[in-house]
Amino acid sequence: MSNSKFTRRGVLKTGAVTGAGLALPTIFTASSASAFTNEPTGASVTLGFNVPQTGPYADEGADELRAYELAVEHLNGGGDGGMMNTFSSKALQGNGILGKKVEYVTGDTQTKSDAARASAKSMIEKDGAIMITGGSSSGVAVAVQGLCQEAGVIFMAGLTHSNDTTGKDKKANGFRHFFNAYMSGAALAPVLAKMYGNDRKAYHLTADYTWGWTQEESIVAATEALGWTTVNTVKTPLAQTDFSAYITPILQTDADVLVLNHYGGNMVNSLTNAVQFGLRDRIVNGKQFEIVVPLYSRLMARGAGENVKGIFGSTNWHWSLQDAGSQAFVKSFGTKYGFPPSQAAHTCYVQTLLYADAVERAGSFNPCAVAEALEGYDFDGLGNGPTHYRAADHQCFKDVLVVRGKENPTSEFDLLEVVEVTPRAQVEYAPDHPMFAGGSLGTCNPGA
Amino acid sequence: MDAILLQILNGLDKGSAYALIALGLTLIFGTLGVVNFAHGALFMIGAFCAVTLSKFLTLSFETVDPTKTDFLGQPLKVKTPYVEAWFGPDFGGALIDWAVPLSILFAIPVMITVGFVMERGLIKHFYKRPHADQILVTFGLAIVLQEIIKQVYGANPIPTPAPDAFRGSFDFGVLLGFDPSVIIYPYWRLVYFLFAAVIIGAVFAFLQFTTFGMVVRAGMADRETVGLLGINIDRRFTIMFGIAAAVAGLAGVMYTPINSPNYHMGMDFLVLSFVVVVVGGMGSLPGAVAAGFLLGILESFASMNEIKSLIPGIDQIIIYLVAIVILLTRPRGLMGRKGVMED
Known part of the structure; x- marks a missing residue:
């Protein structure tokens, strides 16, 4: 007979509980020695750049990566300092972040949500990334933002334009500098009404996913408010390459404007097809038929070639802007790489500086301290004029550019011309606007 | 009525691409018995032959224009294509303008060589392996080829x-007595349809009216007997692989003005083309062509708003629905032969 207090059942129970605890993913458990996830303890700090390095947006991802590398160079005191010299905040000294040298790791989102989450998770768990940034797709941005919220790191969104990113899918650990579909509609519609009149009939072709839906909803609301009518809204599959079958029904309607709520390869192909079918040569209702592309990208415009000439759209930033911040960034980027940066590169560069600046001002890498420093922050000198990071939804508010495909480009980069800089007040909206309803920021998660 | 005519026209050019790719696919299957999942990549390589020639013809030298500045404020470097400097702006400009049709001459030898290397270098080692192995290796090859193209030409x-002569649209409406601008169709898509018809006719004529073609057809029917007659049927089949590659490549070359080519375009067509082959009947050349046009037109009709309002999403599944119905009612496809892919 044994006097031992251990029973077989007790040992099994204890073992199971201990094993389950050890098996928990480390990103969901905090080390007792750390106050927050991946607290930097050495002489360096690691940032995670999660961009599409393969897949249809790989070229855009490559430009984002160039911008991140440039930002890291400037943060560590290299190069000419770029927009750090024009930034209204002077917290960044070119000695890294809080004196720690900035290092980085990269991940490949492949423009797929699951791949993007896997690469972000790897950068957080294995490489110790304290902040994740990047993206060229709203679906990816929403997915990675959710992961960062769970993991307790800050997510500084790159190019993501869906209302949902800072609408129903907003998160306390996520921040977006890029503009959104609502802002595109609010900026673009008055210019369209001015150029084409108030009694237009619009036909929409829309990419069938989160960004397309919010883009269509936004531009429909903005144009109808100015007197336009909507003839039809047709969803097109994201994988569609030949849009001729979607273009030809337009010929049977009395629509005199085609709005292409498409991005990337969709935009290139649908615009090319629309021009091929002679839509721009049509006269309907006694008016010249027009095509509108609400979200422009210079990299994508290049794919559509001459078809973009004269077509209106909106963009977050353009290299031809003459303010000191834009000039400084274009000079740094252009000198290093030999061509001007895209809007994707700009927003990624700015987001990296904004994160570093927030850490410096907070005096801590703790995500909640960083979030507090970013919330309600007003800044200038980063290329978009005075900008406000709204606390209620973590969306930046700034001027929006309305652009038009240039008729006589002087170079392969000179594809778009800025028609109007729409003031920030015109694109602002209430945090509880119906197009952004349904979600909640929740509370900041430091991972502890 | 005008809407129906438009969708038929739409279906014809889409069907042309399906038919050309499916023709090559079924030619390879019928001769070599290989299920070639890299065939879409051949279509893509053909398209990039046009891109390559276009880039080659626009190779330029730079001169500095001190009166203008670039984005960094430096004197602007103006690019002038060598062909315009050598042959004058008129002839040089015309060469650049006609880059796509000229690419046909460039693409034929390139595609035959690619097909020959592909067959001799890789696929011949899988003739006696199960179809699953052939599918895996050719699918892998397709991925490798598209990644190479992406590395060289980028993802966009x-x-x-x-x-220029073929830009713009033809107004069928006026021709048929409808209102102007109601049934219009891009010139280049008409060119594509006619080009496809010529290529399909040429392949059929080659197989039907030449001794070489007769031997190939005999080999497709009974490979062993043709071999016993002392004819090197393998060599002829290798040549047919090259011809099938050239057909897919030419389809790709002429498709480039319709949709700007990218590295993924082959995959976009591949699955649909396989469905076309299955619907037409494995190994049946007329079946592939007929099914290509049939499915192209049906897909076009399914995209009409009136149809989609009745059955949402039908445009995405129509081809597969038709394939299911045909395979249930005619298991060998529309024109399939007995004994092909059957125990």
Whole structure:
């Protein structure tokens, strides 16, 4: 007979509980020695750049990566300092972040949500990334933002334009500098009404996913408010390459404007097809038929070639802007790489500086301290004029550019011309606007 | 009525691409018995032959224009294509303008060589392996080829326009007594349809009216007997692989003005083309062509708003629905032969 207090059942129970605890993913458990996830303890700090390095947006991802590398160079005191010299905040000294040298790791989102989450998770768990940034797709941005919220790191969104990113899918650990579909509609519609009149009939072709839906909803609301009518809204599959079958029904309607709520390869192909079918040569209702592309990208415009000439759209930033911040960034980027940066590169560069600046001002890498420093922050000198990071939804508010495909480009980069800089007040909206309803920021998660 | 005519026209050019790719696919299957999942990549390589020639013809030298500045404020470097400097702006400009049609001459030898290397270098080692192995290796090859193209040309679509003479649209409405601008169709899509018809006719004529073609057809029917007659049927089949590659490549070359080519375009067509082959009947050349046009037109009709309002999403599944119905009612496809892919 044994006097031992251990029973077989007790040992099994204890073992199971201990094993389950050890098996928990480390990103969901905090080390007792750390106050927050991946607290930097050495002489360096690691940032995670999660961009599409393969897949249809790989070229855009490559430009984002160039911008991140440039930002890291400037943060560590290299190069000419770029927009750090024009930034209204002077917290960044070119000695890294809080004196720690900035290092980085990269991940490949492949423009797929699951791949993007896997690469972000790897950068957080294995490489110790304290902040994740990047993206060229709203679906990816929403997915990675959710992961960062769970993991307790800050997510500084790159190019993501869906209302949902800072609408129903907003998160306390996520921040977006890029503009959104609502802002595109609010900026673009008055210019369209001015150029084409108030009694237009619009036909929409829309990419069938989160960004397309919010883009269509936004531009429909903005144009109808100015007197336009909507003839039809047709969803097109994201994988569609030949849009001729979607273009030809337009010929049977009395629509005199085609709005292409498409991005990337969709935009290139649908615009090319629309021009091929002679839509721009049509006269309907006694008016010249027009095509509108609400979200422009210079990299994508290049794919559509001459078809973009004269077509209106909106963009977050353009290299031809003459303010000191834009000039400084274009000079740094252009000198290093030999061509001007895209809007994707700009927003990624700015987001990296904004994160570093927030850490410096907070005096801590703790995500909640960083979030507090970013919330309600007003800044200038980063290329978009005075900008406000709204606390209620973590969306930046700034001027929006309305652009038009240039008729006589002087170079392969000179594809778009800025028609109007729409003031920030015109694109602002209430945090509880119906197009952004349904979600909640929740509370900041430091991972502890 | 005008809407129906438009969708038929739409279906014809889409069907042309399906038919050309499916023709090559079924030719390879019928001769070599290989299920070639890299065939879409051949279509893509053909398209990039046009991109390559277009880039080659626009190779330029730079001169500095001190009166203008670039984005960094430096004197602007103006690019002038060598062909315009050598042959004058008129002839040089015309060469650049006609880059896509000229690419046909460039693509034929390139595609035959690619097909020959592909067959001799890789696929011949899988003749006696199960179809699953053939599918895996050719699918892997397709991925490798598209990644190579992406590394060289980037991920974004590259505009490769048609010659100026073929830009714009033809007004069928006026011709048929309808209102103007109701049934209009781009010139280049008409060119594509006619080009496809010529290529399909040429392949059929080659197989039907030449001794070489007769031997190939005999080999497709009974490979062993043809071999016993002392004819090197393998060599002829290798040549047919090259011809099938050239057909897919030419389909790709002429498709570039319709949609700007990108590295993924082969995959976009591949699955649909396989469905076309299965619907037409494995190994049946007329079946592949007929099914290509049939499915192209049906897909076009299914995209009409009136149809989609009745059955939402039908445009995405129509081809597969038709395939299911045909395979249930005619298991060998529309024109399939007995004994092909059957125990």
